[in-house]
Amino acid sequence: MRDDDIANTMRALGHPVRLNILRILATQQRGECCCADVTEELTLAQSTVSQHIKVLLDAGLIERKPRGTRNCYIVQHDRLAALGTAFTGLVVGLGPAAAPQREAEQA
Structure with missing residues (x-):
């Protein structure tokens, strides 16, 4: 994945409701779930759930x-x-073990 793909995907995951939606979808025994099922479980308005689902769809996290x-x-x-x-x-690339390698590359 390119940096912009990582950033876009992380933005999509950056809301607790969207994380909950992913958890709900992932735990469904039949492997899929409809918006109404998610709405019931989250006790949010259907329009709110739909907006969050659209963000997850646009990020390619759900189909x-x-x-x-x-x-x-x-x-x-x-x-x-x-x-x-x-x-x-x-x-790993940002960790302390990577710092000496980066310094050696710059020298």
């Missing part, structure tokens, strides 16, 4: 699956795994 007259959502585990790998690399 929409039409089911009749409803849309259901599925967590994109590969996208989350890529973010985890990229974030781990970023954190």
Whole structure:
């Protein structure tokens, strides 16, 4: 992942409601969940949940699956795994062990 992809994805994850939505979707036994199901669990207005779902969709963290007259959502585990790998690399690259290497490269 490029830095701008990491930043955009992290922004999408930067709200507690969106983190809760991901948890709800990830724990569904059938692997998908509709907006109404999420709304019931969070006790928020459907319009609020929809706005948060749109942010997650735009970031590629979930996928929409039409089911009749409803849309259901599925967590994109590969996208989350890529973010985890990229974030781990970023954190390791910023850690104290990386500082001597950076100094040697600058010399």
